[in-house]
Amino acid sequence: MKQYIYNKQNGLWYELWGDYYIPCLDLPAEKEERSIGVWGRRHLRYIREHKKALYTSLLTSGKLQSYLADVEEQAQELFDRLMKQRAEREGITETLKADNQMEWVQRMNALRSAVIETVNAEVIFV
Template identity: 65%
Template sequence: MEKYIYNEQNGLWYELQGDYYIPCLELPAEKEERHIGVWGQRHLRYIREHKRVFYTNLLTSGKLQSHLADIEEQAENMYNRLIEEMAERQGVTETLKAEQPMEWIGLMNNIQACAREVVNNELIYA
């Protein structure tokens, strides 16, 4: 039996695997490689576990990487903006950092945790 055969009816190549011919299929290539960081990885894990149809549609259409990169970019921008706004509203300044560094660290850790929670709820797990 031949290793590869071509079916003219559907235009697909088939490869012999054991006793069966399996179609030679591949996913469409992504247009560009973009960075996917911690936010994108969290979103990937979430959609893979909880939104399987959406995940499969993105994967088979070749749009998964660009979707994750978009989420990464949006989440990072939102996180940084929230930290700046919360720090300004709570009066966490460079002066406080110079005069009382331990208090500044505690306040900034709290602000970062709050911003992380907002980003997770609004973008990552939505």
């Protein structure tokens, strides 16, 4: 049996693996390399488990990396903006940090947890 065969009907090459011919398919290369941080990985895990059709479509089209990088940027921008706005609204300032560090840490941790939940609900788990 030949190692490679060409099918004129669908225009694909096939490679012999054991007793079967498997199509020789290559995923399209992604054009850009952008980093994927914690938000992108969290969204990847979510779509892999709960939105399998979207995940498969993005993976096979070669757009998964750029999609996750976009989600990462969007989530990080929202996180930064909400942290700044809510810290100002709740009076968590640098003077509080200088006067009472433990209270500042406690309030910032509580604020950070609340903002993470908001970003998860609005960007990641959608």
